[in-house]
Amino acid sequence: MSGGEKNEFSTPYFLVDEKRLLHNLEILKSVSEKSGCKILLAQKAFSMFYAYPLMREYLAGTTASGLYEAKLGCEEFGKETHVFSPAYREKEFDEILKYADDVVFNSPTQFKKFAKKAKAAGKSVGLRINPQCSTQEGHAIYDPCADFSRLGTTLENFEEEQLSELDGLHFHTLCEQGADALEITLKAVEEKFGKYLYQMKWLNLGGGHHITKADYDVDALIRMVRRLKETYDVEVYLEPGEAVVLNAGFLVSQVLEVVHNGMDIAILDTSAACHMPDVLEMPYRPPVKDSGLAWEKACTVRLAGPTCLAGDVMGDYSFDAPLKEGDLVVFEDMALYTMVKTNTFNGMPLPDIVWRDRNGEMKLVKSFGYEDFKGRLS
Numbered sequence: 001m002s003g004g005e006k007n008e009f010s011t012p013y014f015l016v017d018e019k020r021l022l023h024n025l026e027i028l029k030s031v032s033e034k035s036g037c038k039i040l041l042a043q044k045a046f047s048m049f050y051a052y053p054l055m056r057e058y059l060a061g062t063t064a065s066g067l068y069e070a071k072l073g074c075e076e077f078g079k080e081t082h083v084f085s086p087a088y089r090e091k092e093f094d095e096i097l098k099y100a101d102d103v104v105f106n107s108p109t110q111f112k113k114f115a116k117k118a119k120a121a122g123k124s125v126g127l128r129i130n131p132q133c134s135t136q137e138g139h140a141i142y143d144p145c146a147d148f149s150r151l152g153t154t155l156e157n158f159e160e161e162q163l164s165e166l167d168g169l170h171f172h173t174l175c176e177q178g179a180d181a182l183e184i185t186l187k188a189v190e191e192k193f194g195k196y197l198y199q200m201k202w203l204n205l206g207g208g209h210h211i212t213k214a215d216y217d218v219d220a221l222i223r224m225v226r227r228l229k230e231t232y233d234v235e236v237y238l239e240p241g242e243a244v245v246l247n248a249g250f251l252v253s254q255v256l257e258v259v260h261n262g263m264d265i266a267i268l269d270t271s272a273a274c275h276m277p278d279v280l281e282m283p284y285r286p287p288v289k290d291s292g293l294a295w296e297k298a299c300t301v302r303l304a305g306p307t308c309l310a311g312d313v314m315g316d317y318s319f320d321a322p323l324k325e326g327d328l329v330v331f332e333d334m335a336l337y338t339m340v341k342t343n344t345f346n347g348m349p350l351p352d353i354v355w356r357d358r359n360g361e362m363k364l365v366k367s368f369g370y371e372d373f374k375g376r377l378s
Contacts, residue, residue, distance in 0.1 A: 009364060011254040011328070012270035013352040014339055016048060020248035021335075022358065024212040025058035028244065031211060031218060032060070035225035037236040040082060042207045043069045045241025045336045049076040050355060050365050055244070063207075063239040064100070067092045074099035082204075082239070084128060084170065086150055088114055097121045104128050104170045104204070106152065108159040115165055126168035126204065128152045133173065133188035135181040139282060142175045155192045163199055168234070172206025176242060179220040182209065186224060202235040203228060211243040242336045249335025250289075251275060251351060255327045256306060263316075264301040266323045271305030273312045274348040276334065277341050280311065289330035291317040303329065307346040344373040 032039050038060035049072060061080030062073030067089075074081045083096060084104035093114055096103070103118045104126040105111040115125045130152030134145040144151040152171060173185050182205065190197070197203060205225075210216050225236050253270035272279040279286055294300050297318035305312035314331070323329070342350050350368035357363070 009252070009354055009362070010352060010367075011252055012268075012275060013252050013354050014334060015250040015252055015354045015356055015362075016051065016245075016335055017248050017250070017356045018051075018054070018358045019356075021051065021054070021245060024244055024246055024248060025055065027212050027218070028240070029058045031222060031238075035222040035236070036229055037225045037238055038080070040080065040237060040239040041073075041077070041244055042239045042241030043073055044340065045207075046245045047072060047340055048335075048353065048365075050353075052077045059244070060237075061101075067096050067099075070096055070099040082237070093117065097123060102126065102168075104168075106150075108153060108157060108162060111162055111165075115162075119165065124167040124201070125165065126170050126202070127158075127162070127166055128170045128172070129158070129189070129193055130154045131171060131173065131185060131188040131192055133185050135173065135177060135184050136175055139175070141281065143173075145173050158193070158196075160196075163196060166200065168200050168202035168204060169193060169197065170204035170206065172204075172208065172239075174206065174208025176210050177208055178210055178213075178215070179217040179224070182221065182224060186228075197232040197234060200232065200234050202237060203232065204237040204239065207239045207241050209238060209240050209243055210246075211238075211240055212246045213243070245335035247333050249333065249338070251331040251334040251338065253329050253331070255323050255325055255329060257325055258301070258323055264299070264322065266301050266303050266329070267306055268303060268314075268329055269306060270331075270351065271307050271312055271346075271348050272314050273305060273307055273309050273343075274345050275305075275342050275351055276314070276331065276338050277343070278337050279314055285315040286334070287332040288314075288317050289332055291319055294318055299323070305348075307348060309346070344376065347373055349373070 028039050041059050041062045043062050044065050056077055062077045064070035064073050064083040066085050070083045081100050082102040083100040086106045102124045106128050118125050136143045140146040174181055228236050253268045256267045256269055258266050294316035297320055299322045300318040301323050302316050303314040353366040355363050355365050
């Protein structure tokens, strides 16, 4: 993105686009209506509650990974609030029950410890299962079915005596995957746990479904959900995170300086380590507006952050013209798993948050300052 464009907001800032968000929500609502499933927002991917009033018109509720997300979902989104944690903290569990409608346990031991209390509070209870069927290649950090995974109960550890108390089963094995991966996973789930599904009230297929991606086979998903409902007479849930806000967010940054060491290196006012840590964790190369692959366009440059971490690098990109101080660089698809993971390492300011409504009007939703950094540790 060339410098010289007017920018009324201070960089770096996240920009969430209502029109793009609506595009995703319409697709998800259509899937829900045609299949009969309920779709929940996975707040671990996106928890900008400014958008919740809009999202609740399309989705059935939220999922949470613990107390804080459960409280946020209940108070700000409403509708159904589901919660799963690999292990619940005893001192928090009573408060979780104030907000959650559905509580999923990770193991038979956790179920024994907390399920009776949840049932007594009128909550629906479930168990997360691990079908031990991995459909991912690489990135074991995001694979719940990787060897030695702590997530979910394997068939070997499943305790049939708990069936009479269980309301549902839950599995989450996918990450940015298509309907074909779900089909493979369902086959494994039904082979191992199918006989138990007839006794369940609901089945949660988890997240990782790339439903709003252009090439996703929506019709196949709808067929699978319908078959599950007809075969087992269960309510079916999906809990996507990424699919809800796919391509609906941006991170707008500015070039502070361009240095040269074998190649041009643009130092930006945004950081991979602080503002998009998945770039380093996964790792992956985030899309950048108006850019190409390295050496594809006339001018290749490495984009890097301003922290003291030597590896604070987003990647190598090419542009039609050289980047210079003051130019804007716009990272795309930045609403998911980015805003929720920001941190203030090295004293980096958190990016502001801006909303662009369906008419193109832009509004500052949240700004951050020194107190947000200072107040974290003392």
